[in-house]
Amino acid sequence: MDILISGAGVAGLSAAVDLGARGHRVTLVERSSHFRVNGSPIDVRGDAIAVAENMGLLAKIRDRQLRMTENSVFVDAGGTVLAALPLAETSDSDDDIEIAREDLATVLAEALPADATVRFRDSVAALADDGAGVDVRFASGDTGRFDLVIGADGLHSAVRRLSFGPESGFVKHLGVYAAIADLPAEAGSGGPNPTYNFPGHMASIMRYRDRALAVFLFRSDPIEYDYHDLDAQRKVLADAFAGHDEWRIPELIAAAMADPELYFDSSSQIHMPSWHRGRVVLVGDAAHAASGLSGRGTSLALLGTSFLTEELDEDDLEAGFERYEARQRPYVRAAQAGVADGADLVVPATREDIAARNARLQTTLGRRTSS
């Protein structure tokens, strides 16, 4: 089949690798000018590890495994360590593989089929499914006809909007925003990864290998801004931390303002009754974002694209899509339900909640510093 995949994140790239391996011709269209390989390290966990193995990529992923999260501590405004993040509260098992998002994306991009086409700086502007194929008009003005269109374009999916309706009908805001920026001044500095909280806010330094990131979370009701506008994102972030000069907040915010690849988004979920319509089907965050608080978005993306590929049936698309959804839904339900208290751990709402969290986790710190 001739398949168009909108979005070249983990879901889009893994779909292209899986489908290409089965002999389909894939075209990827990516809004950015390059593969967006930034972001904080993520986890490949549970059954997604077997998916990576089936793709022949597990050894490469293991080669790049990190142990960043187990080095995380909570500090006060003066930088004194108060508590440590217990691994048991962030991972499912010792088998979880923590890997830099850029490393996973690179491993997947290197595995793309040789005949795959990638259209950077473009996106789907219009779709017309006539039952026998889908006519696509791109934002660039180019057109094409495909047997299948896969929406792998993330939380704010254009394919979902065009085929299923506005995002507002499917999105569930979890009351938290997240930002991640490069922190070159701390690159290669080593040491534990400190997290500082003030009520409803978190600022953190995450170091791995020779890199360092500034990571922010803050609680907020939904904020109106253009999520394609980097300056608008910068302003929302700066406003959320304005007036806070304690700990290292000013230098971390300055790094975020300077980073042209700043990642900023809401922690939101997507809930849809169906992920397919005619010859259009959704995968990854576009279909079922669980939010960064779940720690499972990447694994869900790998699982879903493998199920879709295995179940794809050219002679009966509808039946194949139904089987894909039936296999994927239990994983999505568990991941989306699992975020219930994720924010309470890393971004407690009140001063009392911060103190209670630190008191609860002091025992972890004691065990870690005495070992």
Ligand SMILES: Cc1cc2nc3c(=O)[nH]c(=O)nc-3n(C[C@H](O)[C@H](O)[C@H](O)COP(=O)(O)OP(=O)(O)OC[C@H]3O[C@@H](n4cnc5c(N)ncnc54)[C@H](O)[C@@H]3O)c2cc1C
């Ligand atoms: C830059 C970046 C950094 C991230 N960092 C983290 C992180 O640190 N922690 C975490 O838990 N999750 C992070 N995420 C989200 C995480 O990658 C996903 O939850 C998970 O991997 C599922 O991936 P996905 O491919 O479905 O969606 P995404 O990873 O969101 O990928 C979607 C892709 O589609 C592209 N795209 C968007 N709209 C269009 C369009 N209209 N046309 C064409 N292309 C489009 C995007 O540029 C992106 O490449 C990040 C996502 C991005 C894009």
